[in-house]
Amino acid sequence: MSAVLRVEGVTYTYGGAAAPSLRDVSLRVAAGEFVVVAGLSASGKSTLLRAAAGLVPHFHGGTFAGRVVVGGLDTRDHGPSDMSAVAGTLFQDPETQIVLGTVRNELAFPLENRGAPPAAVARGVEEVALALGIEALLDRSTSELSGGELQRVALGAALAGRPRLVLLDEPTSQLDPVAGDELVWLLRRLNEEWGTAVVLAEHRLERCLAHADRVVVLEGGAVVCDAPPREFLSWAGERAPALQTPGARLFARAGLRPPPAGVKEARATLRAHGLLDEEAGPPAPTAVAAVERPSLSDRARARLRRGDLPPAALGCRGLWVEMPGGRAVLRAVDLRVEAGERVALMGRNGAGKSTLLRHLGGLRRPTRGRVEAAGRVALLLQNPNDYLLHERVADEAPAEALAAVGLAALGDRHPRDLSGGERQRLALAIVMGGDTPAAVCLDEPTRGMDRAAKGDLADRLRALAASGVAVLVATHDAEFAAAFAERVVLIADGRPIADGPIADVLTGGWYFATETARIVGALTPEEGAERIRRRLTMEVTP
């Protein structure tokens, strides 16, 4: 099969960088292949995609050796504008990928740039809009679109010229699970129906491995694994546990082989071994939603009945937030978080999670109701870069706060030279300040983080809670919630619809569930493996 992308011995160093970001990388992607690029942060995934798009070295400069050929065009002779005819590119941030004012103009833009006649532009726009299901958005202003819609439109712009290859750099990192899954399914459709080759860099491998033909792993800028998904998972089990999916960890702990590339494959393997409890199924969501008073922990509810409830570390009563037009974003929310409690706040985009955190953090005043806190509330908003205002790390936060997040040694560095995970820790140190707050609220702290950085953050949050601080985290990431939280509040349409122990809430849904829960109905791979072992023992023992 002919190669649509050929990377031959590429070594590349950004201008001013001490070490190369790509080291002797060689790779071939055949027409119609679906390739996932995996690796920890700063492993060279984005640089590889930018080299394939021609941005490296034409746009970024630096020192380049080797050869990249895309659809017959050599990037040494052709810049990114020429490459756009054969390769569509999609980056992480939907906001900076939309150039024009309406969706129709945005989709027409790449075709016009290639000098297509007006009739061909109009047809191209219609076809790509229908293919991606965004025809209803065509006449909408791009400034009115949600993150998921923006990313679909940006994908449409990348595909409008019918490229043979599409390059995607963590396109789901800014999206909620629903929008992220939809985007990956779209990629699969265009890969299967149009034969477009897909190269997708992604941290949340459980989302895309089931669709992939191959996985290429980068480490320190070099390719360390290039194999089909199952072989990759076996390799990751031995060499890179941080890249293992929860499903693969479940199988590894239960002693089952081969590791599954997705939920369907995992369930099929378990079914084949007679280890899947088909009758039981996951617990019904309603079983955890019916609480006599939503958003109070069991402990608090019992004390409330006795009438000796002390002030909460953080909470609110009858909180209403209405927008100027009258739309209610939060509706009579009652919430109580005890000192030392770890709570995950979950729900789809627009459910009211961020608004609730901003009101609990004192950043906004509610329309009605009351916010109660036993002391200062540290609020960490979504983008850690927004907190970086000074030239030195040491000027951003007190020394003790920097030490608490493990950044004491980096005091003289420029904040913007830190890695993504380090910036997140620095932002946490900034909002924590010198004194210990009563509560810490974090809004989507794991966006764009690799699994190792997420694990590190979960450890820090558990340690913080152990010191008596109430921790409330708004997140879409069920795996991260399972790693740090003890209680989940599921919010929809501005009010809590489920509130309970994490094992109950995150095993009872379709979207708000961990991968292990979707396979065996258990929250974590460890619990799932235990459940499988019990069934194995039951089968062996008559």
Added chain:
Amino acid sequence: MRFRRRASPLHAARASAGGAYCTALAACALALQHPLLLGAVILAVTGAGIAAGARHELATAAKFSIPLALLVALVNPLVVRDGLTVFFRLGEIPPFGQVDLTVEALVYGVLLGARVVAVALCCALFVAAVDPDETLRLFRRVSFRSALTAALAVRLMPVLARDSRRMADAAACRPESGRGSAPGRVAVLRAVATSALDRAVDVAATLEVRGYGARTAVRAGAEPWSRHDVAFAASAVMLVALAIAAAVAGVGTFAAYPALRAPVGAGEAVLAVLIVLVALAPFADRRGIER
């Protein structure tokens, strides 16, 4: 302030016609000095803004331009020594020397301010009612580099506005005391400016991978001219023709110094009415415009 598609004849017109219309109104504001004619231009722009549903955008432009106009009106009598009718003697004021405030300088200052307001209103009308995407396309055919800069700037503005709001929120989340405590506005502004460079690079990379630098000739659309296109283009031509005709015929002459001279005769009155009628006539045809 940004373009929003609305149900109005000006929004229905192509960018070249709408742009020419706004430019012609601004040209009239700059070319005509007579207070009556300048008033007619301001009335015409305001009427056009209301008819185009851009009342809010024009009000915002007025809110920012009127203080500047007042400043011009107040400063002009202080720095201009011409004019015969002294209405107040301020005496010796360094570094201006002997300052005598004259009615002529004050009136001329007010007219200069009115002109500033008129041009600001025309710009607001353009921003609110002329499709920026189409305008960029027009520019690209004329000058690739200018259009690239304009595309970057147009796209960056809303991105930076959102960035600055988020950064201000993040700054408010800092503890009130100790190192790293609540920073001032300057620190936030500096951070926004720093991030602007990163954002500009991201947007420029997107333009590159969408083929913007390919320098392929962009083909002009072959869409037939609608009656709205024709009406606004004709209105623009007639407005410019009226301004030229007034200058050639000596109608609407105005002199501020040494003494005010602004004759108001039949010529000026007819010209003022014509300016308003010609500017608002294209809005009369609302057939086919959704309400």
